[in-house]
Amino acid sequence: xxxxxxxxxxxxVGHARQPAYVNAVALLDTTLxxxxxLRVLKEIERRSGRRGGRPWGPxxxxxxxxxxxxxxxxxxxxxxxxxxxxxxxxxxxHPLAHERPFVLKPLLxxxxxxxxxxxxxxxxxxxRQATKRGQGAVIKRL
Numbered sequence: 001x002x003x004x005x006x007x008x009x010x011x012x013v014g015h016a017r018q019p020a021y022v023n024a025v026a027l028l029d030t031t032l033x034x035x036x037x038l039r040v041l042k043e044i045e046r047r048s049g050r051r052g053g054r055p056w057g058p059x060x061x062x063x064x065x066x067x068x069x070x071x072x073x074x075x076x077x078x079x080x081x082x083x084x085x086x087x088x089x090x091x092x093x094h095p096l097a098h099e100r101p102f103v104l105k106p107l108l109x110x111x112x113x114x115x116x117x118x119x120x121x122x123x124x125x126x127x128r129q130a131t132k133r134g135q136g137a138v139i140k141r142l
Contacts, residue, residue: 003027005106007142013100020139025066025106034068038090041065066103067093070117093117098126102136 005025012018030037041063048061073092097103098116104127107114114123131137 001026001028003110005109008102008106009139009142010102011137011139013102013136021102022142023102023106025103025110027110034065034071034073034092035090037068038065064094064097065090065092066097066107067114067117072118075118099130100136101127101130101138104130105138 003026008023009020010023012021032040045059045061045063050060050062071092074089075091075093075095093116094103097107098119098121104123108123108127112123115121116123116126119126
């Protein structure tokens with residue numbers, strides 16, 4: 001692991017009656033291909049007690065790949081992010097990361113020069129846009 005951001009308490013996205021979440025971003029090196037890395041992360045979630053549920057519902061742990069070596073796969077700048085039904089391919093970069101303050105704020109702490117591989121915009125630019133939407137707002141640094 002090369003870097004881990006501070007922890008942030010953030011408002012939940014989706015269903016309103018959820019407690020605040022704790023979010024962070026980690027920068028790591030891996031030789032795993034992206035799909036294998038995703039399988040490892042999903043196994044960590046499972047071992048931490050995560051079970052299936054409704055989309056954007058409460059969960060014990062949620063680990064996503066925001067960016068993988070600048071690759072762009074299955075990515076379109078679409079509202080709504082993921083298809084709802086069927087098997088979903090790994091989308092890179094994460095299809096909603098650029099809209100979420102709870103991703104961008106910790107990302108700025110450890111990779112301030114990061115640029116979105118598909119949008120070609122800096123994390124700072126995306127942070128300014130995302131904070132206007134209020135979705136998953138950062139409450140405080142822990």
